[in-house]
Amino acid sequence: MATPKLTIVSSIQELPDSGCDALVVLSHDLATIPAPFAETVHTAQQVDAQVVNKTSVLRCSAAPAQRLVVVPTGPLDRDYDDVRRFFDAARNAALIVRDTGAIAPVLWLPEIPKNTTYEKAVEAAWFGFCQGLYEPLEAREHFGENVEPISAVTLIAETSQSASWLQAVEEGRRVARDLCGTEPERMSPMKFAEYCQQAFASTSVKVQIIDDKPQLEHEYPLLAAVGRASFGTSQRPCVIRLEYTPEGNVDETLMIVGKGITYDTGGADVKTGGHMAGMSRDKGGAAGVAGFVKAVAGVKPQGLKVIAELAAVRNNIDALAFVADEIITGRSGKRVRIGNTDAEGRLVMADCLAHLTELAANEVNPSLYTVATLTGHAALAKGPYSAFVPNGPAMKTGLVNDLLAASETWADPAELSPSRREDYDFVRGRTKADDLLSSNNGPSATTKRGHQFPMAFLNEVALLHEHGNNSDKPLPYIHIDIAGSGVEGGDWQHGKPTATPVLAFAGKFLAR
The missing domain is CATH 3.40.220.10 (Leucine Aminopeptidase, subunit E, domain 1)
Known part of the structure; x- marks a missing residue:
């Protein structure tokens, strides 16, 4: 029902x-x-x-x-x-x-x-x-x-808020729970895309599915590397693009990327010791983004434009799987050395974020976001709360504080994790052969600043560092790690998805 x-x-x-x-x-x-x-x-x-x-x-x-x-x-x-x-x-x-x-x-x-x-x-x-x-x-x-x-x-x-507003936002939360919580065969990348097509049918949201292998390899090379062993199977990767344009003038544009790892094996750095169970929920970030866009479709806000790209990928393992030490050139031209294949989430989002950063130059009052069940460190450091890791413009404009306030008010709470210079030092390339290091080769939960440094990687690989406070066109950007808040009780195999951050975003951007 x-x-x-x-x-x-x-x-x-x-x-x-x-x-x-x-x-x-x-x-x-x-x-x-x-x-x-x-x-x-x-x-x-x-x-x-x-x-x-x-x-x-x-x-x-x-x-x-x-x-x-x-x-x-x-x-x-x-x-x-x-x-x-x-x-x-x-x-x-x-x-x-x-x-x-x-x-x-x-x-x-x-x-x-x-x-x-x-x-x-x-x-x-x-x-x-x-x-x-x-x-x-x-x-x-x-x-x-x-x-x-x-x-x-x-x-x-x-x-x-009207009954129709509350119902529209809850319908968005239902979409987020469905997409996050469903098992990996029922919600493979292309079935994730099919669900989105059905969810947005008869709405004003445009849906585009990019699943052509040459196109993905050309436009989303880091994502294509993560999904390299999935091409030619029922688990082939895709990018799901959602766009809502309001009637009349646009006053603000949200540009959001969601991590949609439909099953996280760890890749060649395979998860062992029972840690693979529950990894069908590693698509919670993309699920939350789709859920918010569904809420937008129901509320039909004036003045607000939303562009989202959902990276739906399964990091399968076979002879073609990408491995640590590879150097892969991303969409932005940054050469990325792979530190650990189990740090795949930031890779599948990187080119999507780079794409939206390119598009932001022509959008009105843009702000950018990545939403992901990214690190065990976020769950360890923040418990059941989302971690907001903002860049300089997001801090200076007050955007991150406004979103934090909305998260508290609307029962979807988050905590602030400022980005620091050590995070950028951590991801800097070690040789002239590479520009960036995707990760270290240890678990994030035992790595200092394990949920903050991925934001520095994303900021650099998407060239958002060129749009800091010292630039002519600052772009506010917030990385949102929901690894601790994405399911109830932290039970990734059985816990009910929470649909975060739908309420935080709805409270900030839709509750006029």
Whole structure:
């Protein structure tokens, strides 16, 4: 089933007399729940004192279908509490609500702290509830769409965002989860492309698939090297180009590259010791970018142009596979010495980023981004948070701070990781035979600044270093590493994809 149909009403008195079949109340203080529901909660507490600490399903004659689902968020006033208290509470309650047999629940937040931390609490609850309800694409294809039985949700809220806006962004998040979480045969590079074609059919987003081997070798040589052993197979690589152009004038252009490694074997530097499991999710960056573009297609923002290139590749292993020590000239003319074939993500994005950097000269107010499940170091250093690694113009213009603020507000939090001179020293070529080193030959998680130096490589290989603060045309650029935030609980084999950074980008660029 598609994203549940969303309706918003401003008060509980506006609920329709029929159609809804459960009232889900999210609150940090059950004492604030108004009558007549308060009496039901008080009675339940006489039997079970833990009602205040856990999601409980209570019979209440005043609730739709007599189902009252009480969902405590926990405290909201500590220094470390944030809007994810509502997101998480709604997500965790979703399956309980589903299992009651409800198919059209009502979500109600009767008391929200009046501060900026919780200004998007209602929206966070909607997105969290949908996160909990989501079932994988393979499950829906096997069991049918009724594996997600909840078809409608009503929000009791006053929100600056319309129901259509919230639904459009959630449909984008669904696309991101589908593309990230689906197993490697079902979502091979060309099937990733086919899914995108279907997702953007009948929208204003143009989709172009580049899969011709000579063209890829000429225009995306680093990507073609990573996919060298996949040409001629069902896993052949491609670049998926998505473009949204608004009606009327363009005021701002987002140019985004997504890493879409549909399965990461490690290449010739093969992953061992069980570390290959879960690597079908190494396409989470491209998935998140596609999801954001899907949200753009639904919201149809004025003044905002979006160009995205998704690098969909599987780094297969055979006699033709690229190996460490090779020197490969990228699209920009930079000669790249391969340090480790398992550092393939930055390579498949490099030529896409170089291409968008070329195009940026003719775009209005451009900013550039790479989104990738890139390094174990980011997961180690940042835990469940995305890492934002900006260049100088992204810092100077305040772009990265604005995006960080949006990520906090919209329950998709990230942390800053400034780029430093040591990162550029790390990737500098060691001989006159090469200009850049793609990586060292050790795990990123045990490498100093293991998630920062890849941004320096991308900045250099795409010639973005020519567009720093000291240039005539500075180009803001942010590298976004979602290796720690891309799936719930850091479980790359079984965890549900989070659809990051769709909410952060939607909050910054679509919430006008």
